[in-house]
Amino acid sequence: MPRTWASLAPDLYLEPRGKRRRAGLEQALREAVRSGRLGPGTALPSSRALAQELGLARNTVADAYGQLIAEGWLSARQGSGTRVADRAMPAEPAAGVSRLWPARRRTTYDLTPGTPDLAGFPRSLWLAAARRALPAAPNHELGYQDPRGLLGLRETLAQYLARVRGVRTTAERIIVCSGFAQALSLLATTLHGQGARVFAVESYGIALHRDIIRAARVRTQPLAIDSSGAIIDQLVGIGASAVLLTPGHQFPLGVSLAAERRVAALEWAQGSGGLVVEDDYDGEFRYDRTPLGALQSLAPDVVAYVGTASKSLAPGLSLAWLVAPAQLVDALVESKRVSGARTGVLEQLTMEEFIRSSAYDRHIRRSRLVYRQRRDLLVARLTQRSPGVSVTGMAAGLQAVLALGGGLRGRDEPSIRTRAHRAGLAVQGLGEYRHDPDPEAPAALVVGYGTPPDHAFAGALEALCDLLG
Template identity: 55%
Template sequence: MWFIGGMESWATFGGDLHLDLTAGRSRGLGLRAALEDALREAVRTGRLPRGTRLPSSRELSRDLGIARNTVAEAYAQLSAEGWLASRQGSGTVVADRGTPSVPAPASPAPRTPAVRHDLMPGRPDVSRFPRSAWLAAARRALATAPHEAFGYTDPRGRIELRRALAGYLARVRGVRTDPERLLVCAGYTQGLGLLCEVLREQGVGTVAVEEYGLPPQLEVLSAKGLATAALPLDAGGARTDLLAGTGAGAAVLTPAHQFPTGVPLRAARRAAAVAWARESGGLVVEDDYDGEFRYDRQPVGAMQALDPERVVHAGTVSKSLAPGLRIGWLALPAALVGPVARRKELADGQSGVMDQLTLAELIASGAYDRHVRRSRLQYRRRRDRLVAVLAERAPEVRVTGIAAGLHAVLELPPGSLDEEELRRQAAWLGLSLNTLGWCRTPSAGPEPERPPALVIGYGTPSDRAFEPALDALCTLIRLSAPGP
């Protein structure tokens, strides 16, 4: 291996390129021939794709510790052979001729129709991400951030964001917490995983969940070594009066807007869950996955306010801003702050600082509230359009769970295609969606007899793509209809 000789040269080198000249030298090649051989091999194998800009002859000669003329002559030779090309103002690049071809597969892969219409539930319209507001907040946050913010900081998250969140959650969701009891995590999935690790460590073996829910959540529980016990659902939400008989040490609920049925948890059942936690020493995890989006009813306050020492409030900006930010939070009981923070520290040290500071600035400036209000209006219009189109073109379909959130449940008439066939037909129409059966918790046992149902998200498509998605959905419903 050839290295730069000298700290100054290394520090000022303009571009890194790993070349091993020892193979050529071991075959008796001179420096120039060994360099040409190494470059040909790098291009031939695809390690240097076409269009890759190579270091200048001066830079590469410093890197390899050889004469600049040797590098220049090697470049000239490979350019003459067609491996490299010189471009005005761009230096030397890998030519098209030198790229390796990818062999065709031995047999053609089965064709899978492309997804053209995304109606998966629980996803926002990421095209509405407030880029200008985020950029302005990021600039302000970067200009005012203390130097120590960019070092290793509190695993609970930056104090600026925890202060902003404490005020926001109290004002908007009625959460009772303070910055010291908030922990910033990489989305709800990580937050739930951290809690599961602590619960397991404390002797919990079973967690109660709702009989219909989000399968990835169940995968997290299973991966952390926890069994599940299913709570039946009805028009009043989860049957929390049955918690005592489950043998669970914790319960994960979606009380504000049950996923996927959309019903809120009745006040008496909220009180029953808190009473169970107090009497048994258990813990309730409140998944407030889309708490900002309410359309036809007054906002349902956070269940955590009933007992902050027995209920963890878990939230995220995945619906209000974008899943790609990976920002969530846990409002923790005092006794869990230390153990969960320690788990967070072991998991990844801390969440990314700049996004935390930017979100804090976005909340403090009021830009976050304005964005949420605009998004709420957009999603309500989409919800109304979905309901109107179905009423006109598929009146036999019963639509439920639409008072809040970003999805609806569509109950098809008896005799329609079963849900497995519906998913297949949807795939061939380029539709991505879910069915109610997909959301069934395995520990709930066999599903009762019911008509097939779709769980449709209306948040993801852009405004321009929404009408074609509705057309495809109506086509699917028409194809699924009973009769000849």
């Protein structure tokens, strides 16, 4: 802690009066927190006292405090004054401690894709559903369960998916999982046991998903993507037993699989005995077009459909649903049984009630409106501040692709991310999603506009525009 607060910003008095002094004070305080000079919980002087010490107007200090509170650097409570918020960086792991799952570094603004606004989780509605569901649950439902999950939730999901996504299924063909990762692992393990050795994937996707397939001793083979989605013709002759697709809204590029390619994918599966794995990761969030029905609805016997609550509610619920072709159900259930993995009964009971009471539908409608407004604001701000940046992939979902132009290439993305991190902004480069590295590909960022809470979204956009210039 400094001996005098003036040492935080010794040259502040040289700045012209007004906004530049306030901005200078804000930046000095951010740097003091980021560097650890001001640790979590450190009490700051009152706005009056700091203004006197720095020779500033009290309103300048008060406005700077207010901005930093809104950004999450500081906190203020009645009776305890203004303090440094709990933003401490995670400590380095001790010798021998695994780094395979590193703690996520905190930043001022998080625009990484793949997560909804967790502050928007409907806590009171979820709690109300749990209070109704638990007293009404039969005692036996608290015991060891069918590996497929609770029958009541599976019946409810069958009705909901038919109504909202056009999925054709019965409760017997639904397996409740702890997330998409577990569903994919069950599919890859089961298919390997049946002789699969090649699993086709889109050339852009989540690296963890490819790792899961490889962990089942199945090789991944990429399919190129263009404006009409994955190029299905590339399935011919590669010996694939399955293909993983995001047909409704490709992740991360945001294109949808064209109608003729949907048909081609199903014809390939029917003709070769292969399986299409449909990842409907954000099926609830469509903005500028008529929602596309699930691919599974066209051929339930060759498509395994997977949906989750990770984008619509929160990843921490660990709830997903795998709708399997009839001929695969028994093998998948056995794979889940021997894995020892189970999905929490209380979460299943609550989710069933949450859907049955229409609370889920109401939450989706509210969330869709919020995310659409955020997307529109992102486009408007970039158009105004960064006209050289091309924005695509936003007709649905929670992320956009920003093509940077200016001759930048994939090899430049790490340095751009480093600059962003230094400015307190978390973004991801498109190259992180490529199956095969390509340092000469045009540089782009994948920006998630669902992650920041409402109070921080405007600041996140300002930081993004400052980065892009």
